[in-house]
Amino acid sequence: MLFICSPRMNQLQILSMLAEDPNLTQAVLARSCGLSVAMVNNYMKELCDAGLIEYRRKSSKSVSYHLTGAGRAQIAAIESEFTGDAIDRFAQAKERLRKRILSQSPIRSVVLYGGGHLAQLVFHALEQTGVNVVGVCDENPGAGRKWCGCSVLDISQIASKAPDAIIITDWRRTDEIWQRLKDMINGNIRLIRLDGQPSNGASLALAHS
Numbered sequence: 178m179l180f181i182c183s184p185r186m187n188q189l190q191i192l193s194m195l196a197e198d199p200n201l202t203q204a205v206l207a208r209s210c211g212l213s214v215a216m217v218n219n220y221m222k223e224l225c226d227a228g229l230i231e232y233r234r235k236s237s238k239s240v241s242y243h244l245t246g247a248g249r250a251q252i253a254a255i256e257s258e259f260t261g262d263a264i265d266r267f268a269q270a271k272e273r274l275r276k277r278i279l280s281q282s283p284i285r286s287v288v289l290y291g292g293g294h295l296a297q298l299v300f301h302a303l304e305q306t307g308v309n310v311v312g313v314c315d316e317n318p319g320a321g322r323k324w325c326g327c328s329v330l331d332i333s334q335i336a337s338k339a340p341d342a343i344i345i346t347d348w349r350r351t352d353e354i355w356q357r358l359k360d361m362i363n364g365n366i367r368l369i370r371l372d373g374q375p376s377n378g379a380s381l382a383l384a385h386s
Contacts, residue, residue, distance in 0.1 A: 184220075187212060189255040191220055192248055195230060199241045224248070271302040274371060279306065281369055284341045290314040290354055291347025292324050295371065299346050300325050311338045335366075342367035 190210045194201055207217045221242065224230045229248035232240045244252075278284065278299070286309045289296045300310055312330045315322075322329040328338075335343065343366055345354050351372045358368055 185255060185258070187216075187220060188224070189252065189259070191217065191224065192229065192244060192252050192255075195242050196244050196249065196252065199243045200235075201242070202239075267298070270298055274299055274302040275306060277371065278303065278308070278342075278344065278369060281342065282367060284308055284367065286311045286338070286340045287342045287344050287369075288312045288314055288330065288335050288338055288340045289327075289344050289346045290358070291345065291350070292329070293347065295348050296346035297325070299344055299371070300327075311340055314343070340366060342369050344369045345371065348372065 187210060191206055194206060194209060203214055203217045203221060206212075207214045210217065212220075221230070225232065227247075228245055229251050230242050230244055232242050234240050278287075285307070287303070288311060289299060290313075292313045292315050296313060303310060310325075310327050312328045312335070313324045314330050314332055314335060315324075316331065330338070343358060345351050345358075345368070347354055348371075351370050351374075355368065355370055
């Protein structure tokens with residue numbers, strides 16, 4: 178599989194940056210790619226030897242690096258690999274999330290708390306499972322706004338949807354949201370987190386406001 182920090186991806190980053198600006202120095206490439214100058218220098222030698230780039234001397238102290246036709250073809254090939262790998266990972270992530278959610282108590286309807294990329298992944302993971310996403314909670318919902326065809330709610334509106342569970346789909350704020358929702362009582366709504374930490378069978382009290 179293709180990993181973001183793999184040599185293959187480092188090669189793609191360097192080639193793509195040089196395609197945009199052949200005058201970039203190895204120091205700039207190193208900072209942008211999160212590599213040492215020595216590592217970039219090794220990559221540049223490999224790319225030159227492979228006929229993917231060629232250098233042109235501008236002065237006694239500076240050169241520019243230009244992609245060859247083979248270099249541009251290499252960008253397309255690696256991007257294609259990356260796309261295929263991303264599709265595979267997307268499918269695997271959907272299956273893992275689906276299993277985690279469906280392993281909870283029987284759930285027929287859920288509200289997603291957070292409307293970012295993880296929410297989109299969960300939404301697609303639940304398609305054709307019989308679990309209905311009845312809303313998405315957003316702290317700045319905006320009146321009448323929709324998200325993937327679902328109502329966008331503020332926290333006070335969750336109870337009106339009577340979901341069986343709330344799934345925390347804001348990855349970076351999972352702990353914060355978990356603690357906040359745990360403190361709200363009067364009802365029986367299951368709370369599910371997706372960050373690998375146990376949900377502990379928590380149920381919530383979400384009173385109608």
